[in-house]
């Protein structure tokens with residue numbers, strides 16, 4: 720059983736490339752994060768590098784790997 724969850728990205732760390740809105744991470748793999756804009760008018764979704772955010776790749780990516788990584792690896 721796997722719960723569908725996402726990780727919200729703080730606006731100080733990164734924002735939607737289209738509208739500047741808040742992003743959530745919904746998928747991860749070894750070399751990328753997939754993010755989606757939470758703004759209803761936008762909902763842009765795209766891949767970014769693990770270090771695309773202001774955290775330098777040490778916060779969101781490992782967190783996402785823990786949250787979503789197992790599923791992808793099985």
Ligand SMILES: [Zn+2]
Nearest residue numbers: 735738756761
């Ligand atoms: Zn957006």
